[in-house]
Amino acid sequence: MRNVLLVGVLVSLLGCGQGDTLERISGPTMGSSYTVQYVRTPQGPAPEQVKREVEAILEGVDKRFSTYRSDSLTETFNRLPANSCQPMPADVLELVRVGEQLSQQSDGAFDLTVEPLLDLWGFGPQSRMEKVPSEQALASARQRVGHGHLRIVGEQLCKDAPVEVDFNSIAAGHAVDLLVERLQALGVADLLVEATGELKAVGRKPDGSHWKVAVELPRDDRQIAQQVLAVDGFGVSTSGDYRNYFEENGQRYSHTFDARLGRPVKHDLAAVTVFDRSTLMADGYSTLLLVLGPQQGWDFALKHQIAAVFVTRVADGFVSRSTPVFEQVIRQ
Secondary structure, three states: OOOOOEEEEEOOOOOOOOOOEEEEEEEEEOOEEEEEEEEEOOOOOOHHHHHHHHHHHHHHHHHHHOOOOOOOHHHHHHOOOOOEEEEOOHHHHHHHHHHHHHHHHOOOOOOOOOHHHHHHHOOOOOOOOOOOOOHHHHHHHHOOOOHHHEEEEOOEEEEOOOOOOOOOOOHHHHHHHHHHHHHHHOOOOOEEEEEOOEEEEEOEOOOOOEEEEEEEEOOOOOOEEEEEEEEOOEEEEEEEOOOOEEEEOOEEEEOOEEOOOOEEOOOOEEEEEEEEOOHHHHHHHHHHHHHHOHHHHHHHHHHOOOEEEEEEEEOOEEEEEEOHHHHHHHHO
């Protein structure tokens, strides 16, 4: 899974009253972890039921989207040759459509089919070692990349080239949205859900205060909170390039790829945080903006009215700037 920059969730157990308590469950998921915090009311579901529901949803997401388990629907599709189709659940097809939207909006910079490139450079599930590939190997891998090789036919996902899909840039955000929707259906009104760093908060804590998240300042050695923000009704995603990288011959290569070039991006944008009502879209847009870089990403965010914070490297550290929509969101 791509690295994220959210330090975590700042919560308080003070002020609980009228039979409401703050419950917390957590565990492993998608190669990382999840945390669910919610206000339990006397009429609400028992913690044991919440945990069962949450883990069932996360297990289902892993079985559909994981690139690290050979029995997932995604990896089964990836092993198919060109000119093949495979029946897929509705949400897999939904994420393919979201990937197509993001690919078109970014002129192909964002692409769900970059797994062969990730493997080649040492960042993917089938990678052997981190290294700069030869031009010949790079040209060969690029023949197996391109969202245009995918198409949806009825309830099937088809491909006309041996492409491999990788949903890691949007699957966690999707999982968070599924969890929030399910818990709300169970009668949980106030909650904060986090999976692999993507999160969404709705409502308030038992004492009436907002859920709060800390956005991390990019550092290789330790975590430093840059901003602490109140969140209500928004998904939050942060993408960064400063932890998952390697160096060769004095050159730094991150795991953030521009699909149009077939290689890691070369710019000074270190991290992007996005707020969106859909955690799925926050997840996708944070990746897309990081791929585009400090200026193209900024222009894209302004054009598409995205609530985003950009953290850029400068000679003496980092500078950050936020879009007008982001400033509006945090003032709500």
